[in-house]
Amino acid sequence: MTTLLxxxxxxxxxxxxxSDLEGRGYRVVWLKSGEQASANVKECRLAILDVMLPGLDGFTIGQRLKKDHPSLPILMLSARTSIDDKLQGLDFADDYVTKPFHPDELAARIEVLLRRHGETPAGLGEIRIGHLLVKEKEGLVLDTRNQQEISLSGKQFHIFSYFVxxxxxxxxxxxxYESVWGEPYIEGDKTLMVHIRHLREKLEIDPGMPLIIETVRGVGYRVKG
Known part of the structure; x- marks a missing residue:
């Protein structure tokens, strides 16, 4: 399991x-100041630092961490949007995200940094869901009853990966919809519903009584795992 500071x-x-990052499969070491950063960073594969902190600010902490651990990817978070602040952060950090941010954006930035530094992002290993074995890194879904690959389109696999x-x-x-298509969802659009139906036809033992992709009436969908 990939650990993040x-x-x-x-x-x-x-x-x-x-909570969001742990839900995505990461182990998170959450500190509320930078005093114990050096003591906790050795087990971590990436550091996420807020700029405005009590005591030492995020810039100072990040510079120290980068000096001691040059290969450690560092992502700065800040409500500061001025170009000077961004340039100050990017002088040592690998990425800079301004608040407010969407959790999916933060997760995507983390994945990019981990891959760039030769690490495997969370969720890219193998996971068993019912009769399915998902190999996200290889882009494969196997039916463990017969060890056959289930052929999914790129969009179908992207949707299922999001659930995973x-x-x-x-x-x-x-x-x-907004995570997979990267566009605002328009109320009444049936595109996602059609893709979910096709996914169920391929993944479920009985598509009429789905056990993998569950409909939560009035809310959305869930894959329990």
């Missing part, structure tokens, strides 16, 4: 980010 003193934001990265979490149609 996360330093954020805001309880609400910190809990939201920690959010196992047990109810995701709304808007969240799924």
């Amino acid at each position: 996360y330093i954020e003193d805001d309880e609400e934001i910190g809990e939201m980010v920690r 990265r959010h196992l047990g979490q109810i995701r709304t149609k808007e969240q799924i």
